[in-house]
Amino acid sequence: MPRSPKQQRSKATVDAIIKAGFICVADKGLAATTTRHIAKVAGVGVGSIYEYFEDKEAIYLAMSEVFTEDLAQMITDITPRLTEETIANALRILLENLKAFLQKEDGLYLRYGRKAASLEYKESQRIINNVLIELLMQYLLKHPELASLKNIPGVSYFLMHGGSYAIMSHLLDPAPTITFDELAEAIATMAESYAKQQLANEAANNSAQTSS
Amino acid sequence: MPRSPKQQRSKATVDAIIKAGFICVADKGLAATTTRHIAKVAGVGVGSIYEYFEDKEAIYLAMSEVFTEDLAQMITDITPRLTEETIANALRILLENLKAFLQKEDGLYLRYGRKAASLEYKESQRIINNVLIELLMQYLLKHPELASLKNIPGVSYFLMHGGSYAIMSHLLDPAPTITFDELAEAIATMAESYAKQQLANEAANNSAQTSS
Amino acid sequence: MPRSPKQQRSKATVDAIIKAGFICVADKGLAATTTRHIAKVAGVGVGSIYEYFEDKEAIYLAMSEVFTEDLAQMITDITPRLTEETIANALRILLENLKAFLQKEDGLYLRYGRKAASLEYKESQRIINNVLIELLMQYLLKHPELASLKNIPGVSYFLMHGGSYAIMSHLLDPAPTITFDELAEAIATMAESYAKQQLANEAANNSAQTSS
Amino acid sequence: MPRSPKQQRSKATVDAIIKAGFICVADKGLAATTTRHIAKVAGVGVGSIYEYFEDKEAIYLAMSEVFTEDLAQMITDITPRLTEETIANALRILLENLKAFLQKEDGLYLRYGRKAASLEYKESQRIINNVLIELLMQYLLKHPELASLKNIPGVSYFLMHGGSYAIMSHLLDPAPTITFDELAEAIATMAESYAKQQLANEAANNSAQTSS
DNA sequence: GATGAATGAGCTTTCATTCAT
DNA sequence: TATGAATGAAAGCTCATTCAT
Numbered sequence: 109m110p111r112s113p114k115q116q117r118s119k120a121t122v123d124a125i126i127k128a129g130f131i132c133v134a135d136k137g138l139a140a141t142t143t144r145h146i147a148k149v150a151g152v153g154v155g156s157i158y159e160y161f162e163d164k165e166a167i168y169l170a171m172s173e174v175f176t177e178d179l180a181q182m183i184t185d186i187t188p189r190l191t192e193e194t195i196a197n198a199l200r201i202l203l204e205n206l207k208a209f210l211q212k213e214d215g216l217y218l219r220y221g222r223k224a225a226s227l228e229y230k231e232s233q234r235i236i237n238n239v240l241i242e243l244l245m246q247y248l249l250k251h252p253e254l255a256s257l258k259n260i261p262g263v264s265y266f267l268m269h270g271g272s273y274a275i276m277s278h279l280l281d282p283a284p285t286i287t288f289d290e291l292a293e294a295i296a297t298m299a300e301s302y303a304k305q306q307l308a309n310e311a312a313n314n315s316a317q318t319s320s
Numbered sequence: 321m322p323r324s325p326k327q328q329r330s331k332a333t334v335d336a337i338i339k340a341g342f343i344c345v346a347d348k349g350l351a352a353t354t355t356r357h358i359a360k361v362a363g364v365g366v367g368s369i370y371e372y373f374e375d376k377e378a379i380y381l382a383m384s385e386v387f388t389e390d391l392a393q394m395i396t397d398i399t400p401r402l403t404e405e406t407i408a409n410a411l412r413i414l415l416e417n418l419k420a421f422l423q424k425e426d427g428l429y430l431r432y433g434r435k436a437a438s439l440e441y442k443e444s445q446r447i448i449n450n451v452l453i454e455l456l457m458q459y460l461l462k463h464p465e466l467a468s469l470k471n472i473p474g475v476s477y478f479l480m481h482g483g484s485y486a487i488m489s490h491l492l493d494p495a496p497t498i499t500f501d502e503l504a505e506a507i508a509t510m511a512e513s514y515a516k517q518q519l520a521n522e523a524a525n526n527s528a529q530t531s532s
Numbered sequence: 533m534p535r536s537p538k539q540q541r542s543k544a545t546v547d548a549i550i551k552a553g554f555i556c557v558a559d560k561g562l563a564a565t566t567t568r569h570i571a572k573v574a575g576v577g578v579g580s581i582y583e584y585f586e587d588k589e590a591i592y593l594a595m596s597e598v599f600t601e602d603l604a605q606m607i608t609d610i611t612p613r614l615t616e617e618t619i620a621n622a623l624r625i626l627l628e629n630l631k632a633f634l635q636k637e638d639g640l641y642l643r644y645g646r647k648a649a650s651l652e653y654k655e656s657q658r659i660i661n662n663v664l665i666e667l668l669m670q671y672l673l674k675h676p677e678l679a680s681l682k683n684i685p686g687v688s689y690f691l692m693h694g695g696s697y698a699i700m701s702h703l704l705d706p707a708p709t710i711t712f713d714e715l716a717e718a719i720a721t722m723a724e725s726y727a728k729q730q731l732a733n734e735a736a737n738n739s740a741q742t743s744s
Numbered sequence: 745m746p747r748s749p750k751q752q753r754s755k756a757t758v759d760a761i762i763k764a765g766f767i768c769v770a771d772k773g774l775a776a777t778t779t780r781h782i783a784k785v786a787g788v789g790v791g792s793i794y795e796y797f798e799d800k801e802a803i804y805l806a807m808s809e810v811f812t813e814d815l816a817q818m819i820t821d822i823t824p825r826l827t828e829e830t831i832a833n834a835l836r837i838l839l840e841n842l843k844a845f846l847q848k849e850d851g852l853y854l855r856y857g858r859k860a861a862s863l864e865y866k867e868s869q870r871i872i873n874n875v876l877i878e879l880l881m882q883y884l885l886k887h888p889e890l891a892s893l894k895n896i897p898g899v900s901y902f903l904m905h906g907g908s909y910a911i912m913s914h915l916l917d918p919a920p921t922i923t924f925d926e927l928a929e930a931i932a933t934m935a936e937s938y939a940k941q942q943l944a945n946e947a948a949n950n951s952a953q954t955s956s
Numbered sequence: 957g958a959t960g961a962a963t964g965a966g967c968t969t970t971c972a973t974t975c976a977t
Numbered sequence: 978t979a980t981g982a983a984t985g986a987a988a989g990c991t992c993a994t995t996c997a998t
Contacts, residue, residue, distance in 0.1 A: 118982075139351055143968060153984040158969065222439040261498045262506030269489045270482025270507075277481045280439050286473045294474030295482075301517035302510045330957090355993060365959040367995080376993065542961075563775060567989060577963040582990065646863040651916050685922045686930030693913045694906025694931075701905045704863055710897045718898030719906075725941035726934045754978095779972060789980040791974085800972065 122160050124150040129171045134219035176232040180239045182209050187243045191250040196296040203292040222280050240268050257306050271295050334372050336362040341383045346431035388444040392451045394421050399455045403462040408508040415504040434492050452480050469518045483507050546584050548574040553595045558643035600656040604663045606633050611667045615674040620720040627716040646704050664692050681730050695719050758796050760786040765807045770855035812868040816875045818845050823879045827886040831939055832932040839928040858916050876904050893942045907931050
């Protein structure tokens, strides 16, 4: 039964194992990552892994949690600032931050995500979803005129899921046909166009109703 | 050394193995799929697999090719029809067909995709990309007024990558917060809004330039 | 999932594994016997073990079954002959046969028993018990005058459990203080003495009752 | 290098480890007992075990010694009293005491014996043997008329080895077909019958020799 | 060509033992 | 002296791959 890391040294070992997990998965993929690799990269004995983790899967889970918390924190941190911006600018900033997040530490998270990302429904996705929904709520509070937009859930679902995947896909593309900024610009502009168009339609409808 | 399947019997065996591969991966996932499982489901001996495939990876590759060809064919088939539609309608039809494609045969492709989908850059992605670009080209030929839209590559990149992922993500979501139609509608409307907005901007710019 | 051995070759492999199991356990004991040892001694690959046995425990179970069946067969075979003898002679013959059984094949069963024998209640014990009880029943049918003996269950329990253990213990004793024949003679004579004494007591009681 | 426990504290620790060993083996068996378990049950650190014991085997050896000493002491204690009794009564008392010995402390020794008992020739057996032989000698001193019995070594070998095993076997039997008293009675009566019968034979022989 | 028994490298996991604190 | 984190040899077991039939 694995101990919970209470002491200084333990914490360092646990962190080293998780970090080694990211490196191994980023380099070789989930299937080719062995406990021996992780131990070697972490600079600890194989046995030490089992001091702190129930089994190999538990390491993957811990990695997923670290990644998710880190990403959620990043989004939460910039949420206040984003709510002050236009839709397009908010998205530009968010995507830029996402890029920086994925590329930090020599693209560790990005390369990890490439190998570990799957469509299996996971707790991780739910958490990120919630943080993004919170961002959306905060944004709408600051921009109440947008609350009447049609199909906000559908649009945000697309922006959240599609956007993040498109970004990762692009960052991992060895020979992208477009620049990152073009992609970000497309996402930002599409979202803003949608809002403007919808508001224009509403305005037209309202005046039509009024005049009738 | 695997022979290329020239004969009737051979082709049937190869197909059975590939089909069995889809079933196994859909049911158990990549990691838990063994050559024994595939052979049993295919109704052949393990040895026969190596008669037609270099190794296990070759089966996965063949599966990926079948999936890709099948999807590409579907898109190619509806391309002529899509070019006759508005942007929004073209996307609605495309997404509806994508849904049907993924859900056919008891969701075999969808469940396969859930387990096998990854961000590894693959030939498969390139092929689908090309078919979608061809669709885009055909569409622009029929709608030349759209050719002047800004950042077409960026927008299509987002629609292609983000759209397909959002669709799969939604179809696999055990408790989706929105309906499929809401998601499809969001994608379709956003694209159309973008086009309209851009055209409106262009018109405004032109008249401004003219009047000046 | 292990196959059941249907073919000639399979049967030979299974037998070789079981035989190797006896040898390994006899030589090193249960704890020190590894699947690799068994495979090496059996002259097969480790993988082959798992073609035919669920796990290591299944080999031990199969060994136990072989041992038990073999022993039960031996007892069953001599049962008819034993019933023709006096108690003492029947026991002498039985013990002599038990000795031969345990010592055959260079004492394989004996050395196996030394390492594997335990007091855990097992199916094996139950089966041998039943065969011995059957022997007892057959004997009593041929010697009805003994059926009135007091406490037959208690006496037979002692003779069966105590006797077999004492025999094994003696055969394994590197420096026994008595000969095998002395031990066998003690068991045989004690049993016969008990019968005679009891019958004498009964006779005395009966004549006492009659005369009273 | 383990020190010999000279101090108060040390002795207590050693005892706690040995006691913990009994508990662990009784509960889980030899194979499943780990040094960690023992340390935890003993309430000491794993390291402390190696302060007092060369290795794990040394704990098992110490346990065996404690068990043996305890049992030997019990037999030695009742030896004087047993010599005053008839053979049958002496055996009844001995077996009753053995039962109580094995069942004390929630059957700790009995459950330990079930898991640890084996036919491996051990110092332990030799010691118990000696104590029982001493008992036999004392008994014969008090009952000199028995000294002429035939095959005393054989009979006692059977009673000692067979008797103790039969008793343990019975106490561990989850569904015994006879009561403990029936078993004890069988052992006691058989021994006494043997003595009586032999004495009767002797008497007959003597008178025959005399008369001839 | 088709088979599946046989293989063994290599996986995850355990645990007796050590040693810095 | 007492500790328990760290270790790594070695266990049980899997499964892609081969090859005699």
